[in-house]
Amino acid sequence: MLKSGPVWAVGAMSGTSLDGVDAALVLTDGTRILDFGRSDYRPYTEAERATLHAALGRWPGEAGVEEACEVVETAHAELLSGFGEAQLVGFHGQTLAHDPYGMQGPRRTHQAGDGSVLAEVLSRPVVWDFRSTDVEMGGQGAPLAPFFHFACAKYAKLDAPAVFLNLGGVGNVTWVDPRQPSAEVPGAVLAFDTGPANAPINDLMRLRREAEFDAGGELALTGRVDEAAVEAFLTHPYFLKMPPKSLDRNDFHDVLSRVAALEDADAAATLTACAAASVARAGEHYPTAPSAIYVCGGGRLNTALMVALQRRMNVPVQPIEDIGLDGDMLEAQAFAYLAVRVARGMATSGPSTTGVSALIGGGKVSRPG
Ligand SMILES: Nc1ncnc2c1ncn2[C@@H]1O[C@H](COP(=O)(O)OP(=O)(O)OP(=O)(O)O)[C@@H](O)[C@H]1O
Ligand SMILES: CC(=O)N[C@H]1[C@@H]2OC[C@@H](O2)[C@@H](O)[C@@H]1O[C@H](C)C(=O)O
Known part of the structure; x- marks a missing residue:
C-alpha cells in the first residue's frame, strides 16, 4: 500500500x-x-x-x-x-x-x-x-491531463480562468477556473483536442527537407500563408463537433495534401497557420474568456506558430515557463x-x-x- x-x-x-x-x-x-x-x-x-x-x-x-x-x-x-x-x-x-x-x-x-x-x-x-x-x-479516453492542469493552476496561484495549451503532434487545451474548490466540480475544467499541431509540419519537413521538424519555425517564418487552404482545412467536420472530443494522429491525414502545390516555405507557413487556426477555433467553446493561454509542448519553441497564435487570439499567449512550470515535462x-x-x-x-x-x-x- x-x-x-x-x-x-x-x-x-x-x-x-x-x-x-x-x-x-x-x-x-x-x-x-x-x-x-x-x-x-x-x-x-x-x-x-x-x-x-x-x-x-x-x-x-x-x-x-x-x-x-x-x-x-x-x-x-x-x-x-x-x-x-x-x-x-x-x-x-x-x-x-x-x-x-x-x-x-x-x-x-x-x-x-x-x-x-x-x-x-x-x-x-x-x-x-x-x-x-x-x-x-x-x-x-483523452485528454487526461486536465485534472493535473487544475492542480498546476493552483500550484502557480492563478486567480482567474486560464487555458493550458499543449502543442505536441496533436494540440489539446484545458480551460481551468482555479477559483473552484476542486477539479471535479462542474465548471472547474473543460478540455479537448484542438486539431493537428506539429504532426503535419513534421511530416512536411521529413518529406521535403529531410528534417525532423521546422526548428524555431524558421522555414515557416519566410513563407506566405495560403489563406484559402487554411479556410478549406477549417471545414473539417471535427471543428463542428462540440467538446468533449479527441483525435487520433491519423484523423487529419489529408492536411498535407492541401499544401502539395505550394513551395516549401509557403507550405510550412500554411500548415503552421492551420495549427494556429484550429487552436483559435477552440476558443468558441470556452465557458468564459481566459486571462491568458499558457503553452507547453514542443510547439512553444516554434516562433512562427507562437506568432500565428498571438495574431489570432486577443489574450496573451505565453510559454508556460512564465508561470514557473516546465513546458517540456508537463x-x-x-x-x-x-x-x-x-x-x-x-x-x-x-x-x-x-x-x-x-x-x-x-x-x-x-x-x-
Ligand atoms: N525547437 C523547436 N522548434 C520548432 N518545433 C519544435 C522544436 N522543438 C520541438 N518542436 C516540435 O515539438 C514536437 C515535439 O513536441 P512534444 O514533445 O510536446 O510532442 P509529443 O509529446 O510527442 O506529442 P503529444 O503531446 O501530441 O503526445 C516536435 O516533433 C516538433 O514538431
Ligand atoms: C490518445 C492519446 O494518446 N492522446 C494524447 C495525444 O497527445 C496530445 C493529445 O493527443 C491528448 O489527447 C493526449 O495526451 C495528453 C497527455 C492527455 O491525455 O491529456
Whole structure:
C-alpha cells in the first residue's frame, strides 16, 4: 500500500511525435502538487522509431505491435531505472491507435507497453493503461491531463480562468477556473483536442527537407500563408463537433495534401497557420474568456506558430515557463500525478474532460511479484 500523505511519483510519457520518452518526478497527495522534482529524457533510436512508426494505427495482435511494445518497455525500463526515489510509477506508454468513436470497429484505445513487465523490472508499483476504462465507459479516453492542469493552476496561484495549451503532434487545451474548490466540480475544467499541431509540419519537413521538424519555425517564418487552404482545412467536420472530443494522429491525414502545390516555405507557413487556426477555433467553446493561454509542448519553441497564435487570439499567449512550470515535462508530470490518484482510488476523468458520463478512475495497478 502507498503510505498516506504526499508521495514522490515518477511519470513517463511517450508522445505522438515518437521522438522519445520523458520522465519527471512530482510530490503529490493526489489533490495538491507540493513540489516538482528532476526529469530526464530518453530519445528513441532511429531503428526504434521505425518500429513504432510501422505499428501506428495497428491494434494488439496485429503485425508489428508486439515489437513496438518491446521497444516501449525497453526504453522506459532504461529511463525509469534512474528514478529509484519514486515510490510509484505512472506509465502512459505509446498510443498506437485511438478510436473512441468506433470508426474502425469496436470503440477502443491502445497504449503500447505492459506495465506489469515494468513493475517487475523496476521493483515498484506501476500504474498504467490509463485510458481504456474511460473509453469502455463511453468517454473519449483523452485528454487526461486536465485534472493535473487544475492542480498546476493552483500550484502557480492563478486567480482567474486560464487555458493550458499543449502543442505536441496533436494540440489539446484545458480551460481551468482555479477559483473552484476542486477539479471535479462542474465548471472547474473543460478540455479537448484542438486539431493537428506539429504532426503535419513534421511530416512536411521529413518529406521535403529531410528534417525532423521546422526548428524555431524558421522555414515557416519566410513563407506566405495560403489563406484559402487554411479556410478549406477549417471545414473539417471535427471543428463542428462540440467538446468533449479527441483525435487520433491519423484523423487529419489529408492536411498535407492541401499544401502539395505550394513551395516549401509557403507550405510550412500554411500548415503552421492551420495549427494556429484550429487552436483559435477552440476558443468558441470556452465557458468564459481566459486571462491568458499558457503553452507547453514542443510547439512553444516554434516562433512562427507562437506568432500565428498571438495574431489570432486577443489574450496573451505565453510559454508556460512564465508561470514557473516546465513546458517540456508537463505531460510526464501529469502521469505521475494521475498515478497517485489511481493508486488512491480517485477520479482521473469526468464529463467535462473526456465526456464520460460520471467521474471515473481508470488505470491498472501492477505490483512486483
Ligand atoms: N525547437 C523547436 N522548434 C520548432 N518545433 C519544435 C522544436 N522543438 C520541438 N518542436 C516540435 O515539438 C514536437 C515535439 O513536441 P512534444 O514533445 O510536446 O510532442 P509529443 O509529446 O510527442 O506529442 P503529444 O503531446 O501530441 O503526445 C516536435 O516533433 C516538433 O514538431
Ligand atoms: C490518445 C492519446 O494518446 N492522446 C494524447 C495525444 O497527445 C496530445 C493529445 O493527443 C491528448 O489527447 C493526449 O495526451 C495528453 C497527455 C492527455 O491525455 O491529456
